[in-house]
Amino acid sequence: MSNQVIVSRSEIDTGASSPHHAAAPEPQSPRRFTPRKGAHLALQLLSVAAFIVLWQWLSSRHISLGLITFENIPAPSDVVPAFFGLLESPKLVAHISNSLLRVFSGFVGAAALGIALGLIVGRSRWVADILMPPLEVLRPIPGVAWIPVAILAFPSSELSMIFITFMGALFPVLLNTIHGVESVDPRLIATARSLGAKPVSIFIEVILPSATPSITTGLAIGMGTAWFCLVTAEMISGEFGIGYFTWESYSLQNYADILVGMGFIGAFGMLSSVAIKHVGKALTPWLAAQEKQH
Amino acid sequence: MNAVNQSSALAREAGVGAIAVDAVSIALGQGADRFEAVQKLNLDIPSGQFVCLLGPSGCGKSTLLGAIAGHIRATQGSVTLDGEPIKGPHPDRGLVFQHHTLFPWKKIIDNVAFGLKMKGVGKAERRRRALELVKLVGLGGFENRYPAQLSGGMQQRVEIARVLINHPRVLLMDEPFGALDALTRNMMQELLLDVWEKIRTTVVFVTHDIDEALFLADRVIVMTHRPGRLLADIPIDFPRPRHRELLTAPEFVAIKRQCLHLLHGEHAQFKQPDPLERLSPLGPSLITETQIHLSQ
Numbered sequence: 001m002s003n004q005v006i007v008s009r010s011e012i013d014t015g016a017s018s019p020h021h022a023a024a025p026e027p028q029s030p031r032r033f034t035p036r037k038g039a040h041l042a043l044q045l046l047s048v049a050a051f052i053v054l055w056q057w058l059s060s061r062h063i064s065l066g067l068i069t070f071e072n073i074p075a076p077s078d079v080v081p082a083f084f085g086l087l088e089s090p091k092l093v094a095h096i097s098n099s100l101l102r103v104f105s106g107f108v109g110a111a112a113l114g115i116a117l118g119l120i121v122g123r124s125r126w127v128a129d130i131l132m133p134p135l136e137v138l139r140p141i142p143g144v145a146w147i148p149v150a151i152l153a154f155p156s157s158e159l160s161m162i163f164i165t166f167m168g169a170l171f172p173v174l175l176n177t178i179h180g181v182e183s184v185d186p187r188l189i190a191t192a193r194s195l196g197a198k199p200v201s202i203f204i205e206v207i208l209p210s211a212t213p214s215i216t217t218g219l220a221i222g223m224g225t226a227w228f229c230l231v232t233a234e235m236i237s238g239e240f241g242i243g244y245f246t247w248e249s250y251s252l253q254n255y256a257d258i259l260v261g262m263g264f265i266g267a268f269g270m271l272s273s274v275a276i277k278h279v280g281k282a283l284t285p286w287l288a289a290q291e292k293q294h
Numbered sequence: 295m296n297a298v299n300q301s302s303a304l305a306r307e308a309g310v311g312a313i314a315v316d317a318v319s320i321a322l323g324q325g326a327d328r329f330e331a332v333q334k335l336n337l338d339i340p341s342g343q344f345v346c347l348l349g350p351s352g353c354g355k356s357t358l359l360g361a362i363a364g365h366i367r368a369t370q371g372s373v374t375l376d377g378e379p380i381k382g383p384h385p386d387r388g389l390v391f392q393h394h395t396l397f398p399w400k401k402i403i404d405n406v407a408f409g410l411k412m413k414g415v416g417k418a419e420r421r422r423r424a425l426e427l428v429k430l431v432g433l434g435g436f437e438n439r440y441p442a443q444l445s446g447g448m449q450q451r452v453e454i455a456r457v458l459i460n461h462p463r464v465l466l467m468d469e470p471f472g473a474l475d476a477l478t479r480n481m482m483q484e485l486l487l488d489v490w491e492k493i494r495t496t497v498v499f500v501t502h503d504i505d506e507a508l509f510l511a512d513r514v515i516v517m518t519h520r521p522g523r524l525l526a527d528i529p530i531d532f533p534r535p536r537h538r539e540l541l542t543a544p545e546f547v548a549i550k551r552q553c554l555h556l557l558h559g560e561h562a563q564f565k566q567p568d569p570l571e572r573l574s575p576l577g578p579s580l581i582t583e584t585q586i587h588l589s590q
C-alpha cells in the first residue's frame with residue numbers, strides 16, 4: 001500500500017513574493033480553450049489510443065517476451081464485448097452501489113478519525129507518544145492480512161468489508177494531517193496569540209487552515225487507497241460488488257471480465273480522487289492565488 | 295452605534311502607552327552558552343513618543359523589543375506599560391517584524407480584521423473598520439487579495455493596519471522596512487508618519503538605518519555592542535510634518551554625524567565590519583563631536 005506522506009507542492013512553496021508582482025494577472029477562466037491546451041489534450045488521447053493498439057497487437061498475436069507473456073491476456077476486442085455484457089447485466093447497479101457504499105463508508109470513517117487524530121497528535125507530544133507506537137505497527141499491515149481479523153471482529157460481513165477500506169484510507173489521511181499540523185509556521189501562531197487569539201481560536205484560525213492543503217492531499221491519497229483495497233474487501237462478499245465481480249471472474253476463469261472489473265475500479269477510483277482534489281481546491285483558494293504569482 | 299462609528303478605527307485613549315524599562319537585564323541561551331543580551335538597561339518612554347533604537351547588529355535591540363512585547367522575559371528588572379508589569383503578548387502591544395506574518399489563507403480585509411474577530415466583533419462591523427484601516431494605509435481596492443498577491447511593501451502596510459485595528463497603546467516595530475528596496479522604504483516611512491499623525495500611539499522602532507531613525511523619531515536611542523546597554527539618548531526636534539528634504543538639511547547631517555561617530559566607535563572597539571559605514575556618504579574623518587546626551 002502506498003501510505004507514504006506526500007507533501008503538496010504548495011507547502012514547499014514559501015509564499016514569498018517579489019515586490020515587483022504587485023498587480024496579479026487577471027484570473028483566467030480554466031475553461032478557456034487555447035491551441036496549447038488542445039495540443040496537450042490531443043497528445044493525451046493519442047497516448048491512450050496507442051496504448052490500446054499496442055495491447056491489442058500484443059494479445060491478438062499471443063506475443064511472448066520471455067519474462068512476460070500475452071498468450072492468455074484477453075485483447076481489447078474481447079474486453080469490449082465483456083464490458084457491454086456487464087453494462088447490460090441486471091446485477092450492474094447492485095455491483096456498483098454496493099462497492100460505492102463500502103468505499104465511501106470506509107473513506108468517510110477514515111477521514112473523520114484520521115483528521116481528528118492527526119490534529120491532536122500533531123499538536124500534542126503526549127498524545128503522539130501514547131498513540132503513535134501501536135499505529136506505526138499497524139501501518140505496514142496490508143488489507144489482505146486484515147481479512148481474518150475483520151471477519152472475526154465484525155459479525156456483519158458488510159462491516160468487515162468497510163473496515164478493510166477504512167484501514168486502507170486511514171493512514172494516508174492520518175499521516176498527512178499530522179504532517180500538516182506539525183509544519184504550521186510557529187511565527188503565525190505567535191502572531192495570532194499577540195493579536196488576542198485564545199487556544200481554541202488559534203486552532204480554528206491558524207492550525208486548521210494551515211494544515212488544510214496537507215489534509216486534502218491525504219484525503220486524495222486515502223480515496224485512492226480505499227479503492228485499492230476494494231477487491232480485497234469484497235473477497236469476503238458473497239454476491240455483489242465490483243471487487244467481488246472481479247474476484248469471482250478470476251475463480252470462473254472469465255478473463256475478459258477481470259479486465260472489465262479492473263477498468264471499473266480504476267475509473268471510479270480516478271473519478272473520486274479528482275472529485276476530492278476539486279473539493280480541496282475549493283477549500284484552499286489562497287493557493288491558487290499564490291500559484292499565479294510564479 | 296454612532297459613537298463607535300465616530301471613534302472608529304482611528305480612536306485611541308489619550309495619555310496611555312508610557313513604557314518604563316527599569317534596570318532590565320535579559321539573559322539568553324542555556325548552560326555554558328548563557329549570556330546577557332541586554333544589561334541593566336533603563337529607558338522611559340512617555341506616552342505617544344516615537345522612539346528609534348539604533349545599535350550594532352546583535353546588540354540586543356530585538357531582545358529588548360521582545361521583552362516589551364511580552365515574548366521574552368526580563369531576567370532582572372522590570373518592564374511596565376502604564377505602570378502595569380508586562381506578563382505576556384497582548385493586542386495592546388502591536389508587533390511588526392521585518393518579514394510579514396500575515397495569514398496566507400485570509401484575504402487582506404480578514405487579516406486586518408483578525409484582532410476584532412478575536413474580540414468578538416460582528417462580521418459586518420469588523421469588516422467596515424478593517425476597510426477603513428486598509429484605506430488608511432493606502433491599500434483601498436486590494437482588500438480582497440490574498441497576501442501572496444501583494445508586494446513586500448504592501449504586505450508590511452497590511453501588517454501595520456492589522457496591528458493598529460486593536461488600538462494598541464504601543465506599536466513595536468523591528469526593522470519593519472529592512473527587506474524593502476530604498477524607494478519603497480522611503481515611501482513606507484512617509485506613510486508611517488502619516489498614519490502616526492492620525493493615530494498617536496507610542497512607537498518603538500528598531501532600525502539599522504540612521505537616516506530612517508532620524509527622519510522618523512522624536513528621540514533616538516543608541517545601544518552599545520553586546521551586552522546591550524544605553525550609549526546615547528538623542529532628542530530629534532525637527533518639526534513635523536517632515537518631508538524628504540529634511541535628509542539634506544545641515545542640522546540633520548550634523549546629528550547623523552554624531553550617530554555615525556557613536557556607532558563607529560562601538561564597532562571599532564570590536565573590530566567588526568561596519569555595515570553602517572556603507573550607508574554613509576560621509577567618511578569617518580568628517581565626523582565631529584558635538585553636544586549629545588551621553589547617558590553613561
Ligand SMILES: Nc1ncnc2c1ncn2[C@@H]1O[C@H](COP(=O)(O)OP(=O)(O)OP(=O)(O)O)[C@@H](O)[C@H]1O
Nearest residue numbers: 322323331349350351352353354355356357358520
Ligand atoms: N534565542 C536565543 N538564544 C541565544 N542567543 C540568542 C537568542 N536570540 C538572540 N540571541 C543572541 O542575542 C544577541 C542579541 O540578539 P538580538 O536579536 O536582540 O540582536 P539585534 O540587536 O536585534 O541584532 P540585529 O540588528 O542583527 O537584528 C545576539 O548576539 C544573538 O546572537
Ligand SMILES: [Mg+2]
Nearest residue numbers: 355356357468
Ligand atoms: Mg534584530
